[in-house]
Amino acid sequence: MFLPYQKMYILNLVLFSLSLFSSFAFASEIDWQNNAAEHIRLNIILFINLGLLILILFFSFRHIKRLKRLNVTITNESLTDPLTKVLNRKGFHEQVSRLDEQSGFLLIADIDNFKLINDRFGHNAGDKVLQRVAHALRVQTREKDIVGRYGGEEFVVFFPSNDVETVKKISHRLVVAIANLNLNDISPELQRVTISAGVDKGDTKLSKFERLYENADQLLYKAKAAGKNQVIVFDN
Known part of the structure; x- marks a missing residue:
């Protein structure tokens, strides 16, 4: 299946080929030595065809660029959570599947x-x-870590690393940073x-x-049961 802009490009090539073919077919039937008028007429036809071709290509390329930008925008929107602007579940899985690392x-x-x-504070505050x-x-x-919203109030982060100590430091830093968020502008009472994490x-x-998800989810619930506001990292 061809994309819309690819179909348009093929159509332009076909039109260009037909234009050249008709012009050369006409030229082959002319007696060049005894028919100066036809010579002039052919030049006019070629000039008009060339001008039309330039216009067609110009507007086609502009349209192709717009279609490409639109395609990128639609793709990004389909992979991004509209509220938080991080990856949604589909986008998260696609990003993880493209990693060179086999584990993390x-x-x-x-x-x-x-x-x-x-x-207590309303859904607007919750958002x-x-x-x-x-x-x-x-x-x-x-930058290389992959962040996504899996659904509701659940978020996921994939660390493409085998260094458990680094992952522990980042995970604990996340818990502390979120606990220290200033939320007065949302509500003075909030x-x-x-967060709790596994x-x-x-x-x-x-x-x-x-x-892997099930194992991390079990560790998350252990963190909840242990008093919340903490992360439990599995370490062999």
């Missing part, structure tokens, strides 16, 4: 008592909390938001990712 650490984080925040947490996750992680190491292949 998955962090699953859940905002503590998020339902109470929504109930702002989600945005602040997502921003903190992006700021506190490395003093603090915290981290486990596993394979990046989708067939094994579900197992």
